[in-house]
Amino acid sequence: MSIGTQPTGRLHVDVRRVGRIGALYVAEYRLRNMWKWKRAVITDGLGNPVLYLASIGLGVGSLVNASLGPQGLGGVPYLLFLAPALMAAAAMQGAMTEAMFPTLAGFLWDKGFFAMRSTALTGGQIADGVLIAAVCRVTFTTAVYWLVLRAFGAVEWASALTLIPVAVFAGACWGALMLAITAHAKNDDAIISIAMRLVIMPMFLFSGTFYPLSTLPISVQWIGWISPLWHATELGRWLSYGMPLPSWQVAVSFCYLVLMGSVGLLVARRRFEQRLTA
Amino acid sequence: MITARTLTKAYGEFIAVDGIDFSVAPGESFGVLGPNGAGKSTTMRMIGATLLRTSGELSILGKDPSIDGPAIRAHLGVVPQQDNNDTELTVAENLYIYGKYFGLPRSYLTPKIDELLAFAQLEDKRDAKVDSLSGGMKRRLTIARGLVNDPSIVMLDEPTTGLDPQARHILWDRLFRLKEDGATLVITTHYMDEAEQLCDRLVVMDRGRIVAEGSPASLIRQYASREVVEVRFGSGRNGEIAASISDIGDRMEVLPDRILVYADQGEATLQAIVARGLMPLTSLVRRCSLEDVFLRLTGRTLEDA
Incomplete structure (x- = not known):
């Protein structure tokens, strides 16, 4: 058996194909890697909604429904009001995890991105592939979330067509931003805890997740306005149960997320390529 | 295969590679020797089209790496200093995924993976997680991975650093077979015995410059x-x-x-x-x-x- 004298492999190498769909190969790799963690992914995917819906959805919900009466939250049951926010939050958190950890690993821990960049792939394709895989994971997570909501009787069948896409969209845009930020991380000790404590938690608490943003004093409402979660939640409520929303606000929320996602992805692509060739 | 003229890489004030000239012919086994910090790895990364040069000329397989990076890398086999296989995936999965990055189809990869596992003496580790392999096995996997595309040039950056003597000898044997099969090898090392065993011709680098060039025997004749x-x-x-x-x-x-x-x-x-x-x-x-x-x-x- 010989290795070097068989030139057949050289004939199969397809640079143009990699140029076109290299990002999908990266995504395939990421999904295979995630599959090794399937138990954690599934436990997280199921546990998260069950816990939230059982505690806050049912517990707090019964208080809210009782005290506000039928007109309280625009005439919708609390779970229906909560669903778009929780799903968007779960999607964004999932996307963040799948953007940050592989990126820290690829650049710092096992340096796998450097191996990938020594093939026909480019840095930009690696960034794209990580994001594509994160979006796949998020699609799974939000679909599970929706099924749990459905099992709790919180949503109608048709809501799958609005709730899941909005949440996945929010996850993708947020994931792109996290990808760009993580690609700049020089070390791993601060970035994750900063992101979790100073960004994710305040965002989750002050984005009109559990009650309308207008309930909060005006002095902290700005946190909601800059929060992608709030924008995603507003869109989700508007689409899933017809919460009244002026069309300019629909446009602003949509554009805000698109802008965040596209700037994030462009910066991430550039930074990946730079960092892998420096 | 490779031609470099006044090849230079500077990081701000610091000049890592200082205007070196060399060329590598097909089928040749070319060594780059030198202490840590001599500019070996920087040179390797420029040849591997993963690091852009600051100035000078560089042609690899007839192409300029600043322009045709992916097309050059598609025909290189790169074995980095640090093993960077995915430790969660199995041995075979690592080879398969890496093969995909060259656009190689499954029909080619399936038999190729068997061949590479045999070459790397890892047949019984096919479905083992990379995490569970010994240092020498991980190294052999990284080398096998670098061969998945039948590369025109195989680039090995300190292939045996950190391995025990037995693992080194197994690895040398594998590399020697590659050489016998006519592969073009570019090897950096700071082990003299490794260079003497594997290289037809080598350059000695120090502080970013080439200070001597020749076959191991001629260098010894000339300088000792x-x-x-x-x-x-x-x-x-x-x-x-x-x-x-x-x-x-x-x-x-x-x-x-x-x-x-x-x-x-x-x-x-x-x-x-x-x-x-x-x-x-x-x-x-x-x-x-x-x-x-x-x-x-x-x-x-x-x-x-």
Whole structure:
């Protein structure tokens, strides 16, 4: 058996194909890697909604429904009001995890991105592939979330067509931003805890997740306005149960997320390529 | 295969590779030798089209890496200094996924993976997680991975650093077979025995420059004598004794722990030293090696370099 004298492999190498769909190969790799963690992914995917819906959805919900009466939250049951926010939050958190950890690993821990960049792939394709895989994971997570909501009787069948896409969209845009930020991380000790404590938690608490943003004093409402979660939640409520929303606000929320996602992805692509060739 | 003219890489003020010229012919096994920080890895990464040069010319497989990066990398097999396989995936999965990055179809990869596993002696580890492999096995997997696309040039950056002697010998055997099969190899190392075993021709780098070039044998002929006597008199006395025997042999290097005396006839030289009434604590007569060439050229041994 010989290795070097068989030139057949050289004939199969397809640079143009990699140029076109290299990002999908990266995504395939990421999904295979995630599959090794399937138990954690599934436990997280199921546990998260069950816990939230059982505690806050049912517990707090019964208080809210009782005290506000039928007109309280625009005439919708609390779970229906909560669903778009929780799903968007779960999607964004999932996307963040799948953007940050592989990126820290690829650049710092096992340096796998450097191996990938020594093939026909480019840095930009690696960034794209990580994001594509994160979006796949998020699609799974939000679909599970929706099924749990459905099992709790919180949503109608048709809501799958609005709730899941909005949440996945929010996850993708947020994931792109996290990808760009993580690609700049020089070390791993601060970035994750900063992101979790100073960004994710305040965002989750002050984005009109559990009650309308207008309930909060005006002095902290700005946190909601800059929060992608709030924008995603507003869109989700508007689409899933017809919460009244002026069309300019629909446009602003949509554009805000698109802008965040596209700037994030462009910066991430550039930074990946730079960092892998420096 | 590779041609470099005044190839330079600067990081701000610091010049990592300082205008080097070299070329590598098809089927040749080319070594880049030097201490840590000499610019070996920087040179390798420029050849591997993963690091852009600052100035000079570089042509790999007839293409310019600044323009045709992916097309060049598609025909290289890169074995980095640090193993960077995915530790969660299995051995076979790592080879499969890496093959995909060259656009290789499954129909080609399935038999190719069997072939590579046999080559790397990892057949019974096919479905093992990379995490569970020994250091030598991980290294062989990284090398097998670098061969998945039948590369025109295989680039090995310190292939055996950090391995135990047995693992090194297995690896040398594998690399030697690649060489016999006609592969073009570019190898960096700071092990002289590795360079002597594997390289047809090599350059010695120091502080970003090429300080010598030739086959291992010709470098030894040119920069060292046939034999060398190593004598130790204890660290305090080496200096003064060196002065008293400076007329013996062709040339002398005084190191902190020993004196090296270069000569054609080692035994006779040792006799001459002893005849002066000097009794070294230990003495060793050996053939000159690339280590001596390196010492001559850089004034440092590889260990302290």
